[in-house]
Amino acid sequence: xxxxxxxxxVISAVYALLAVGFTLIFGVxxxxxxxxxAFYALGAYCVYTLTSNLHVPLIIAAIIAVLxxxxxxxxxxxVLVRPxxxxxPLAVLMMTLAVGLMVEQILLLIFGSEARxxxxxxxxxxxxxxxxxxGQRLLAFFCSVAILGGLWLFMQHTRLGAxxxxxxxxxxxxxxxxxxxxxxxxxxxxxxxxIAAAAGVLVAPFQSVIPGMGLLPLVKxxxxxxxxxxxxxxxxxxxxxLLGYTETIVAFKASxxxxxxxxxxxxxIVLIIRPAGFFGKRAAF
Amino acid sequence: MLAWGSLSKTDxxxxxxxxxxLATVPFVGSRYIVGIMTVxxxxxxxxxxxxxxxxxxxxxxxxHALFIGTGAYTAGFLxxxxxxxxxxxxxxxxxxxxxxSLVIGIPTLRLRGPYFALAMLSGAVVMQxxxxxxxxxxxxxxxxxxxSPMLRSQVSAYYFTLAALVVTVVILKLIALSxxxxxxxxxxxDEATCQAAGINVNFYKISALMISAAFAGFGGALYANYQLxxxxxxxxxxxxxxxxxxxxxxxxxxxxxxxxxALLLIGLTExxxxxxxxxxxxYTLVLILILFFIxxxxxxxxxxxxxxxxxxxxxxxSRSAGA
Numbered sequence: 001x002x003x004x005x006x007x008x009x010v011i012s013a014v015y016a017l018l019a020v021g022f023t024l025i026f027g028v029x030x031x032x033x034x035x036x037x038a039f040y041a042l043g044a045y046c047v048y049t050l051t052s053n054l055h056v057p058l059i060i061a062a063i064i065a066v067l068x069x070x071x072x073x074x075x076x077x078x079v080l081v082r083p084x085x086x087x088x089p090l091a092v093l094m095m096t097l098a099v100g101l102m103v104e105q106i107l108l109l110i111f112g113s114e115a116r117x118x119x120x121x122x123x124x125x126x127x128x129x130x131x132x133x134x135g136q137r138l139l140a141f142f143c144s145v146a147i148l149g150g151l152w153l154f155m156q157h158t159r160l161g162a163x164x165x166x167x168x169x170x171x172x173x174x175x176x177x178x179x180x181x182x183x184x185x186x187x188x189x190x191x192x193x194x195i196a197a198a199a200g201v202l203v204a205p206f207q208s209v210i211p212g213m214g215l216l217p218l219v220k221x222x223x224x225x226x227x228x229x230x231x232x233x234x235x236x237x238x239x240x241x242l243l244g245y246t247e248t249i250v251a252f253k254a255s256x257x258x259x260x261x262x263x264x265x266x267x268x269i270v271l272i273i274r275p276a277g278f279f280g281k282r283a284a285f
Numbered sequence: 286m287l288a289w290g291s292l293s294k295t296d297x298x299x300x301x302x303x304x305x306x307l308a309t310v311p312f313v314g315s316r317y318i319v320g321i322m323t324v325x326x327x328x329x330x331x332x333x334x335x336x337x338x339x340x341x342x343x344x345x346x347x348x349h350a351l352f353i354g355t356g357a358y359t360a361g362f363l364x365x366x367x368x369x370x371x372x373x374x375x376x377x378x379x380x381x382x383x384x385x386s387l388v389i390g391i392p393t394l395r396l397r398g399p400y401f402a403l404a405m406l407s408g409a410v411v412m413q414x415x416x417x418x419x420x421x422x423x424x425x426x427x428x429x430x431x432x433s434p435m436l437r438s439q440v441s442a443y444y445f446t447l448a449a450l451v452v453t454v455v456i457l458k459l460i461a462l463s464x465x466x467x468x469x470x471x472x473x474x475d476e477a478t479c480q481a482a483g484i485n486v487n488f489y490k491i492s493a494l495m496i497s498a499a500f501a502g503f504g505g506a507l508y509a510n511y512q513l514x515x516x517x518x519x520x521x522x523x524x525x526x527x528x529x530x531x532x533x534x535x536x537x538x539x540x541x542x543x544x545x546x547a548l549l550l551i552g553l554t555e556x557x558x559x560x561x562x563x564x565x566x567x568y569t570l571v572l573i574l575i576l577f578f579i580x581x582x583x584x585x586x587x588x589x590x591x592x593x594x595x596x597x598x599x600x601x602x603s604r605s606a607g608a
Contacts, residue, residue: 080573090537094530095577097529098576101565102570105565108565109563219410257417260414261415268407268408271403272393
């Protein structure tokens with residue numbers, strides 16, 4: 001029972017991190033970003049290269065990786081996505097998809113298909129009432145919560161955060177108020193990429209780092225965001241908790257294979273029963 | 286969006302030339318090339334059926350592999366587990382795929398937003414995982430093997446696939462050109478207005494999906510009967526995405542464009558074999574360039590240009606002949 005509680009919390013926190021970035025860029029720019037999984041994978045590989053090839057200390061490597069991926073996200077938005085904005089929405093969707101595939105191929109060319117190891121920041125393990133938890137998982141949990149908290153403070157208490165919220169509520173109205181929505185789109189893409197990269201960096205030590213590692217998290221992020229309500233940040237956190245715990249319970253009680261179905265099956269059920277998700281706005285339909 | 290307009294004599298002649306060229310493949314190509322081309326024709330059927338629903342109504346389907354896979358597995362079960370004649374697989378595959386399209390289409394097609402796309406994607410993933418979990422009946426990762434061949438020679442299988450493709454394109458194109466197709470395109474343009482005009486948009490969207498699923502399932506059975514093997518890759522996200530890319534390169538909403546897109550991209554992947562490990566990288570690079578510089582696609586827009594060029598030439602010719 002306790003092991004479900006603890007492992008579920010770690011998984012949920014990482015899922016929340018992935019889903020929040022995904023829902024943020026959808027809520028603000030209406031971009032369904034299929035390159036989101038690629039940001040996650042890039043984060044993990046950046047840390048791997050920086051630590052094992054360039055021997056940068058792990059903490060600094062993690063920060064550099066997150067910044068680099070954020071820059072990559074901004075560059076993608078500026079160069080490849082923005083010119084397609086006036087075309088039908090499928091054009092942007094296909095472009096993010098193509099970028100995602102491209103990143104995977106480049107990673108495959110540089111690093112090959114075998115799994116890479118990233119060292120843990122915290123080597124020791126902790127014992128919680130008989131449940132052994134590695135320090136890196138604990139760190140992943142606390143960092144995720146801290147990042148989500150930081151994001152909340154940023155959105156609620158800064159001018160830039162207010163501008164982002166304004167654009168997500170009404171892009172046209174925000175433009176009339178003098179908010180440069182194009183620049184906001186870039187910033188949000190960078191932010192969302194940075195959060196995804198942070199998730200990649202945090203899980204890299206206990207996940208296999210392979211070029212295709214971004215696909216499953218992308219599907220999970222989809223699922224969480226649908227369950228929670230597209231475009232809603234609190235919704236995606238609740239969705240992450242729900243799916244994280246359901247998956248952990250199924251994994252413990254049934255098998256790992258069945259746990260992989262949970263998220264996708266949840267999507268189907270939610271779409272049939274309450275398509276707006278838990279926190280989605282009904283007005284969106 | 287380009288207006289594809291109605292079918293002209295030039296279109297029919299162009300189509301006949303393409304079919305004739307495809308029909309000569311077994312005479313000029315090696316066994317290997319005929320094999321690749323048969324697979325390419327299956328992809329063409331899948332891509333056209335995707336285009337019928339998603340290209341016309343503008344509702345992107347990110348899990349077309351769901352229909353392909355269920356069709357292929359249906360054909361596989363009937364043949365391997367029940368020992369039925371392979372020909373029964375085709376209608377059965379189409380029917381099962383249509384049932385799946387109803388399960389997903391009815392709840393999600395009434396919604397706006399990306400919900401239909403995502404539900405299709407998850408539906409395909411669920412089926413893929415289920416096919417691995419219930420490995421006693423589905424064969425797990427290895428899938429179902431040893432389907433009894435429907436046609437003896439490879440060349441006759443090629444011609445059968447080509448004929449199936451031609452029939453598929455003709456039927457779908459005729460529906461797309463009919464008033465029915467006009468309503469589907471109107472839904473893409475402005476769904477609310479269609480609804481205000483008293484059109485039952487959900488009925489049209491769902492039946493378009495059913496037709497699309499029927500042909501995709503049929504194509505899946507065709508593929509299964511050619512490969513004599515069915516596996517979980519047929520539910521793969523990569524397959525669904527490949528099909529969308531083919532339609533996109535071919536030209537959305539044109540029905541015939543995706544056929545060209547499928548042939549072009551399969552040709553490209555084969556042609557890039559010399560790049561060995563850089564192959565998929567070059568492929569995605571080409572894709573990004575196409576998306577960036579010619580976002581309305583390649584095949585259909587090029588054909589529209591060629592057609593208007595032929596028209597203008599023939600107009601000049603007939604005028605000078607009449608003078």
